[in-house]
Amino acid sequence: MLQQIEGSRAVASAVALCRPNVVCAYPISPQTHIIEAIGAMVKAGELDAEFVNVDSEMAAMSVLIGASAVGARAYTATASQGLLYMMEAVYNVAGLGLPAVMTLANRALGAPINIWNDHSDAMSVRDAGWVQLFAETNQEAIDLHILAFSLAEELSVPVMVCVDGFILTHAIERVDVPEQTQVDRLLAPFEPRHVLDPHDPVSIGAMVGPDAFTEVRYLASIRLSRALDVLPPLAQRHSDELARSVPSLVSPYRLDDADVVVVAMGSVLGTIKDVIDEMRDDGHAIGALGVSCFRPFPKDQIRDALAGASRVVVVEKAFSLGYGGILATDIALVLSGRGIPIHTVIAGLGGRPVWAASLRTCFNEAVDATLSETTFLDLDEEVVAREVDRMAATRRSGPSAENVLRDLAERSRT
């Protein structure tokens, strides 16, 4: 049914349609509206689930572990610091092979504390053993959550749906919320691969020493990587049922004969596509590749999609301090041996708007072969230079965050 609703509300509706048994809530912006909406549905009796107001994100993920281990469908949502706070359990649920589903309302990691969107939270758990799916739109956010439960339970791995905080979670737009009958056809009752059952008692979570640890971890990686085979037909099934294209591993856009290809994840693809449309109109052979599934990393699909590219620009909302682009590093590895230039554009950190004009400048430079290897989009060079000078001049130069804010305030007064 078509509805004009907030992204968080759309995600909550999708989750409710998946008939979760246990939902955990610990509030953190910008995830709050999702769990508030689910909580209201449970309290009103519209959704038959256990809704647990927990004491921390660590508890939220731990409750999911317990619930999933007895065969219950379990869900929570978090963001940013909350994800870091539950980090130990994030790895644990994956290691235990339990199919929890979580929304990550993507938000920057501090310090400095910042509640706005980027992808540094998602990147911090890329090695945890979760499937990580990225939504470009709120429609995709709905569809990916339903797909997430299907995929998680099929593979017995946890799945995280990354939804850009505020940009998507708080955007009110038209979405098509599926009917319960459609979702019921797509999502069979949860048949756990292992379960705590007094009639067939097993021990789960035993210690594993050097004799078997490599093998157990190798198998965990195989299980996760199976998503690369399982996801495309599953997404096709969902697409057929919902009568629209549900994202799978990668989302190509105007890639035919594209010399320059822009690679990105999440909502920024919308702006990128607008810029590409403009540039196509101006006669430039440029296209985009959305990475919908970041882990497991769809190497073959990306290699194939980029086969015709002579230059790649990776736009990403996170970076590895002291190194550079994270997605760009993965892309470079996939393209190793091709010898084509790969640029990193780090954009949208901590909620900085990613303007089409700024992207256009970058992409023009890419077409002209003048783009730097790494660009921090719209970096305020003057402010950075002032702080670098201050640090050079004074030993006790003070905290950088506060210095930069003071400089900005001073500049705006003059």
Add this chain to the structure above:
Amino acid sequence: MSAERVPVRFYQVGSFAVGNRLVSADRRNAQSDPQRANSLTSGHRACAGCGEALGARYALDAATRVTNGQLVAVNATGCLEVFSTPYPETSWQLPWLHSLFANSPSVATGVAAGLRSLGKSEVRVVAQGGDGGTADIGMGALSGMFERNDDVLYICYDNEAYMNTGVQRSSATPGAARTATTDVVGEHPGNVFGTGKFVPAIAMAHEIPYVATASVADLFDLETKVERAMSMHGARYLHILVPCPLGWGSASSDTIRLSRLAEETGLFPVFEAENGELTGSRTIRHRVPVEEYLRLQRRFSHLFTREGEVKDVATVARIQAIADRNIRRYRLSEEVS
């Protein structure tokens, strides 16, 4: 501890053995039953004389009996987890889940919520951990489980330090005790006084339905408390003192004796409470001075001469004062009750 629940308590003075023969069959303890569950069965790798292995088997066998085997156990990281499940062997005869060190109360909440949502409320949940997992790293999760009144019995096996990692101090380590991080050097050897916490009191402050302490020296009492706890719903807490021969520097054969002395000195108060109110206390029959308890443990050996005479009179007096306060506070003596 009402009279009709525990009408008779016998023990043969001097042997420390509970006189099971003297009670009727329906009042005999779970351990005396040849068909007992052996929830934690033989073959595990606990040290000889491990109080925790004993406490866990006693508690879970009693819980298994009273739930007709409809029981799931969640375990925090620690000695109990490590010695019971050297992969691929496991000593657990019931469904058992180990997740992490700090989160066993939350995992148990999830198990209970999952079971309820699946219409399997007849399956009950026990979470268990050591004093480190309970009093320190799991405290937030435990408090959350308590305040939500989740349907979980949490059992703390308290051996008063981080034994699994090599005997480091926890917030349950008593004053003067030697651990690897409270060495017997300097002006105040061993753990400092005036620190630490007593989790049963914290549990009582949450006003949860049931809080009790127990010792592996008193099997009837321990089992009765487990049964009492399992007869209720909501958050319940059982704190069992479990001597650790390795960490305490005591003889393996002294585990039960030390448990009994901890109780008889007043250093470990044995009581129960409902909804935050003290409802019953185990009266001390033969009050024993604390040095009788301390002397048997190398972690307190710096308080004694080689011949076993009290050397550090002030410190022993300080420990005695703690025992005396416990006796008053938890009404452990008939004179004050």
